[in-house]
Amino acid sequence: MNNSCKLLCLAAGFSLLFGSNILAADNEQYFGAGNGTKESPYWVENAEHLQNVRLFPNAYFVQTKDIDTGDNVFEPIGSFDKPFTGNCDGEGHRISIKDLGATQGSIKLAGLWGFTSEAEIKNLIVDVNASLNLDGRVCIGGIAACANKSNISSCSVSSDSNIYVNSEKCLYAGGIIGYSAFNTVVRSCSFEGRIDGRSRGDIDAVCAIGGIVGENRTGARIKKSTFAETASISGNSAIAPAWIGGIAGFNEDSTYVCDCHAVVPMNLKPEYGDLKRVFTKISKCNSAGTVSGYSLERIAVGGIVGFNVAEVANCISQSSSNTRGSIVKCNDVPSALIGGVTGDNTGTIYNSSSLSSIQMLSDGFLGVGGIAGRNAGIINRCNYFAISGKALSSFTALRSFNPISALESVSARG
Secondary structure, eight states, X not given: OXXXXXXXXXXXXXXXXXXXXXXXXXXXXXXXXXXXXXXXXXXXXXXXHXXXXXXXXXXXXXXXXXXXXXXXXXXXXXXXXXXXXXXXXXXXXXXXXXXXXXXXXXXXXXXXXXXXXSOEEEEEEEEEEEEEEESSEEEEESSEEEEESOEEEEEEEOTTOEEEEEESSOEEEESSEEEEEXXXXXXXXXXXXXXXXXXXXXXXXXXXXXXXXXXXXXXXXXXXXXXXXXXXXXXXXXXXXXXXXXXXXXXXXXXXXXXXXXXXXOOOOOOOGGGOOOOOOEESOEEOSEEEEEESSOEEEESSEEEESSEEESOEEOOSSOXXXXXXXXXXXXXXXXXSSEEEESSEEESOEEEEEEEEEESSEEEEESSEEEESSEEEEEEEEEEESOXXXXXXXXXXXXXXXXXXXXXXXX
């Protein structure tokens, strides 16, 4: 675990140790109605009410109307010092944020919510626009920057959303959550917008960008979520590694990717057997947008996961309108690993498929595979239908790189 990940985990641990703020007494004057309990949640009806949510971080809320935050910079709800630990039900309403801000500190948080801990957020549509140039480490997500032991379900970030962030050091950017950890669950969420993330720091300043979650760690799970065909993500790292994936940029050991697919539903019943050894999950997810990346050091790009250290099961990366499938690009990179499912795999990929159109241009080492660009783990019961597109390389040929690994029941068409 690199230093930035340790800092994020420590920050999350402190919030659990000291607990959240005590729910204030009845404060109806801050909201349309309600008293903040499960039986009578606060009614959030306008931008002022939404700002007041941060004053009662462990209360229950229900959104009763669409909300536009206006031209003012919207500061995230919740921080490491004062996390949001409550419950928010959007009831299918929309929140429009024209100018998203970030928290202060060595780790910047940017999202509708900054930091959530043991919270629940559901049934919400978000239009979010951000253009941020930040010092230090950055976590940014359309719904939450950083989530700990939280549940985020049936939320979507719309096609009108544009997130651009330039970070001095590490960058974790996701369409829904930037950094997801400690058994957080993302379920039935979708991202349709655009993310352009860049880190300009030293060799430790990794860039992890995912259509749903940037970095997925320590028991976090992603289920039945969609990276839409209209969506696009781009990662650019000046020196450090860059990991970019349609669902998750980085999927840590003790994580799990399961039942994912690109656009059309898929009904597969996994037979885990001895392979059921990890905890974090990404399941029944769709990845169909454009994924691209650049790094002066090395890069891993995948239709589902950029760098997988855990398990990917029952996944398909494909496109509904383009029979060649999702497009993965990687231009002018000295060391590139590109795969239809995952760019770099040291874990397990099980019962998964890819229809991928891959466009590549590299002046250095280039490893490309229908399932994985580099496989140092296990690929079992997988198939890919085609690798199309073009590859130009000065030093190496187009190839699938497969060191010290096990491949079982792998088939190819096209």
